[in-house]
Amino acid sequence: MKKLKTQVRNSVLIPKAASLIAIITGCFVLFGWVFDIQSFKSILPDFGNMKFNTAICFVLAGITLYLIDEAPATRQPRKTIIFIFSWIVLLTGLLSLSQYFIKWNLGIGDLLLGEKPGGLANFFSVRMGLIVSFNFTLLGFVYLLLGKRKYNWLIQALLIAMIPGALLVIMNHVFGISFLKSIPLSAPTSMHTALLFIVLSIGVFFSPALGFLQFSFVKKIAGFLVLILLIRSIIFFAINKNNQQAAETDKRGEHTHKVVLLAEQVNSRTNEIQSGAMEYIITGKENYSSLISPMAGTINLIIGRLRELTKNNAIQQQRIDILGNYLKSYISLQNDLVTIRRNEGFASAQKNMVDDQGKLLLSKVHSVVTEIEQEENKNFAVLKAENEQSIQNSSKLFALFQVIAFLLFLLAFWLVYKNSKFRNKVEKDLRNSLKDVADYRHAVDESSILVITDKDGIIRQVNDNFCKITKYTREELLGQDHRIINAGYHSKEFIRDLWITINNGEVWKGEIKNKAKDGSYFWLDTTIVPFMDEHGKPYQYVAIRSDITQRKELEEEKSQYNLDLQKRVEEKTKEIIEKEQQYRFLLQNMREGIMIIGHDWQYLFVNNSAVEQSKYSKQELLGHTMMEKYPGVEHTEMFKVLQSCMNTRLPELIENEFTFPDGTIRWFEMSIQPVTEGLFILSMDITERKNSRKALMESENFLRTIVETEPECVKLLGINGELQDMNQAGLAMIEADNLQQVKGKSVISIIDGPYKEAYKKLIGNVFEGISGKMELEITGLKGARRWLETNAVPLKNNDGKIVSLLGVTRDVTERKKAEEKLRESLDRYELVNKATQDTIWEWDINANEVIRNNIFTNLYGYTKDEIKNNHDWIMGNIHPDDKEKIVTNIKNCLENSLEYWQDEYRLRAADGSYKNVYDRAFVQFDENGKPCRMIGAMTDLTDKKILEKELAEQRLKQQKLIMEVAIQSQEKEKN
Numbered sequence: 001m002k003k004l005k006t007q008v009r010n011s012v013l014i015p016k017a018a019s020l021i022a023i024i025t026g027c028f029v030l031f032g033w034v035f036d037i038q039s040f041k042s043i044l045p046d047f048g049n050m051k052f053n054t055a056i057c058f059v060l061a062g063i064t065l066y067l068i069d070e071a072p073a074t075r076q077p078r079k080t081i082i083f084i085f086s087w088i089v090l091l092t093g094l095l096s097l098s099q100y101f102i103k104w105n106l107g108i109g110d111l112l113l114g115e116k117p118g119g120l121a122n123f124f125s126v127r128m129g130l131i132v133s134f135n136f137t138l139l140g141f142v143y144l145l146l147g148k149r150k151y152n153w154l155i156q157a158l159l160i161a162m163i164p165g166a167l168l169v170i171m172n173h174v175f176g177i178s179f180l181k182s183i184p185l186s187a188p189t190s191m192h193t194a195l196l197f198i199v200l201s202i203g204v205f206f207s208p209a210l211g212f213l214q215f216s217f218v219k220k221i222a223g224f225l226v227l228i229l230l231i232r233s234i235i236f237f238a239i240n241k242n243n244q245q246a247a248e249t250d251k252r253g254e255h256t257h258k259v260v261l262l263a264e265q266v267n268s269r270t271n272e273i274q275s276g277a278m279e280y281i282i283t284g285k286e287n288y289s290s291l292i293s294p295m296a297g298t299i300n301l302i303i304g305r306l307r308e309l310t311k312n313n314a315i316q317q318q319r320i321d322i323l324g325n326y327l328k329s330y331i332s333l334q335n336d337l338v339t340i341r342r343n344e345g346f347a348s349a350q351k352n353m354v355d356d357q358g359k360l361l362l363s364k365v366h367s368v369v370t371e372i373e374q375e376e377n378k379n380f381a382v383l384k385a386e387n388e389q390s391i392q393n394s395s396k397l398f399a400l401f402q403v404i405a406f407l408l409f410l411l412a413f414w415l416v417y418k419n420s421k422f423r424n425k426v427e428k429d430l431r432n433s434l435k436d437v438a439d440y441r442h443a444v445d446e447s448s449i450l451v452i453t454d455k456d457g458i459i460r461q462v463n464d465n466f467c468k469i470t471k472y473t474r475e476e477l478l479g480q481d482h483r484i485i486n487a488g489y490h491s492k493e494f495i496r497d498l499w500i501t502i503n504n505g506e507v508w509k510g511e512i513k514n515k516a517k518d519g520s521y522f523w524l525d526t527t528i529v530p531f532m533d534e535h536g537k538p539y540q541y542v543a544i545r546s547d548i549t550q551r552k553e554l555e556e557e558k559s560q561y562n563l564d565l566q567k568r569v570e571e572k573t574k575e576i577i578e579k580e581q582q583y584r585f586l587l588q589n590m591r592e593g594i595m596i597i598g599h600d601w602q603y604l605f606v607n608n609s610a611v612e613q614s615k616y617s618k619q620e621l622l623g624h625t626m627m628e629k630y631p632g633v634e635h636t637e638m639f640k641v642l643q644s645c646m647n648t649r650l651p652e653l654i655e656n657e658f659t660f661p662d663g664t665i666r667w668f669e670m671s672i673q674p675v676t677e678g679l680f681i682l683s684m685d686i687t688e689r690k691n692s693r694k695a696l697m698e699s700e701n702f703l704r705t706i707v708e709t710e711p712e713c714v715k716l717l718g719i720n721g722e723l724q725d726m727n728q729a730g731l732a733m734i735e736a737d738n739l740q741q742v743k744g745k746s747v748i749s750i751i752d753g754p755y756k757e758a759y760k761k762l763i764g765n766v767f768e769g770i771s772g773k774m775e776l777e778i779t780g781l782k783g784a785r786r787w788l789e790t791n792a793v794p795l796k797n798n799d800g801k802i803v804s805l806l807g808v809t810r811d812v813t814e815r816k817k818a819e820e821k822l823r824e825s826l827d828r829y830e831l832v833n834k835a836t837q838d839t840i841w842e843w844d845i846n847a848n849e850v851i852r853n854n855i856f857t858n859l860y861g862y863t864k865d866e867i868k869n870n871h872d873w874i875m876g877n878i879h880p881d882d883k884e885k886i887v888t889n890i891k892n893c894l895e896n897s898l899e900y901w902q903d904e905y906r907l908r909a910a911d912g913s914y915k916n917v918y919d920r921a922f923v924q925f926d927e928n929g930k931p932c933r934m935i936g937a938m939t940d941l942t943d944k945k946i947l948e949k950e951l952a953e954q955r956l957k958q959q960k961l962i963m964e965v966a967i968q969s970q971e972k973e974k975n
Contacts, residue, residue, distance in 0.1 A: 022061055068147075260376055266327070452541070458480070462477050490512065593685070597679045601625045613668065655668070766793065766802075840852070916941040
């Protein structure tokens, strides 16, 4: 934990410190350029100036690193600034770098402040150095990639690539002349420029965006080996450069010796020409004058050789040109003296020698030769000193690198030792962990269903529980994917979402229906855990499951029960709405309030009791929403129940305390049933009952008063069914005149035979602490038969002992009769379906839902899955030539409120053929006179049409035959 806190502190302080150093240094340099303060430009004396454009890039880079460290991924303005500054740094580096390789001048440096005349006056004087351009390019890429985890390895490589160039510049400044000078930098780079690159690299390394980089042991050892090899390569390069410099010194010495020797030969030959000319002037012997021409030719050859040897030295070339001119003049002068001596005699020659012009020219020749020799010796001495200094500094670097290599070896050895020690501890911990894992695995195998798959979903491992529930052997499962147990229950979107979740490294939890080998289905509560590799990608998935088949079956039964109940309620409600005119009087005058609320929360119907309860008139309610009449009702618990019923389509029964806008408070018992139009609400004002209950809770006769005032039967039974107590409503149900008439007697005697044993069982369960309910039929004491629905719960004394059965029973005779009528109606409908060969259909116009009997599938060959239960599907299968007519006629029927429609058309069957159809329907209208439903019958006329066609063809043949007979008769008569 302490180490982690240190890492967190470093990850905050180091990047901020690095960014501030870069910003402050860059600003100092910019200030120095703007106000021409040399100490600000260089910061470190004698280590060069940082260029103006370099300083700007460092300021931008420092700001970018600071913002990245602050909040790299949350605040959009900061992200925008980071993006813009990163691109500026990257483009500046790239454009400056391109100038070196393409040899063009984009004028980037000329737009800013460059060196003043007298500084580094060359083509690259205002350009960034090659290393600086390269490093800014890398830094720009690093900033743009930060925060993208999959590029962390590339970011590390780019940051490491920035350091060698910076170190090269620093060593050049520290060690001066050495073998490092042979590495081209193309432009001088200041010491603090290199230092800032190292500082920024370290700052980025420790930034939170890289997420506490950790290097494995193998990577560390590999890194040490690479560094050692790099250092050894640098040492070999240094040795080679030292040898090259020594050889260059020797070669330069030989070159200097040759030049000096040739220069001395010029002096010697010049002296020989002077001696030959003087000897001839004095003696007049021709053998002396004949030496001048060969010597002059030799001197020209020597001059040519000198030009060749010093062709790379412009100053020496100038001196040799001057020397050549002097020699030419001197030789010409000596030839003139020889000619005067030969033609005019010694006196004339002696007279011409008096002006000392020859001595002056000879002195100049010797002077130029001396300068040439001195220049060569000087250049050789400088080169020799530089090479000796370079070799000396290279030797220091060589020793430094040897020490670094030795330290790296020691560090690598220490890492190996530390890793070995750590590995032994880890192996010990691993053995303990493996034992724990084995124990956990055994526990999981015994208690859960376990499956392990690879990244492609192929099953690699299963436990016995999985084999047991799927009824496959382990050999049959291994190597397969989960499609082997796919029940086809879940959608493709469900499976795709599952895979997306686990592929992203997230745990998926859910319930999945599967199919066993024997075809049976089972449900599994499933948790899938992805296991990630070092790259953050899943390499296997572990699924831990538990069998919830029994629970799901119970849920399905419950859901089916609710659906059946809802269907029955909807059918009953539909029947009531269809017969609204018959029951309107009854509904309007019921004691209970009745409201129908639409899907948009508007009042569609209210009876007189509901109007009285609402404190509004009927006109004020109808057509208005609940929110308009009762502001704030949408925030009440009652509205939440209404909204739940509207959404889930499940009935609810609640008691609600309602506060009216005028401040009065009333209690209502509300039975809420979802219907096609919205919600059917039966409300009863129970304020008085609530007040009575509240008062009775303070009275000793609380229980008796509740029982007596309850409109339903409330009774207490003993363990053998003997009646202990019953309210008046219950006595009325069993037709007893008073309680004494039936008290102490078993109620089982009035229960009809088929229900006696079930009721005895219910009593036994209650006295065992299990509540229950049932429906039963009784014959009252006076012979009347009733259907009852009873709910029974145990009644305990203060000691917690069950002393009685508390039962609440309601009369459901009318409901049973309605259900019986409904069944009879359904039976008649089924008989009609069986007796006819027509397709009976019903179209709910508002919901655009169509219901057809099974005759349709038999006649036209469609499967149930192919049929769409909407009006558009049937319209799409009508023959194109008939479709427009049918659509127009149906539309005309509905718009003109016609009660009957009929048409003939051709309908496409499943095999693509068309069948002739005679279709007709009656139209039903809602309370507003708008068509809401069409009920019709569709007759297949295909066989009839075929017979009609055949009959027409036979008639045509008969007519044709009659015509032929008549024609033949006429011809016979003519003959």
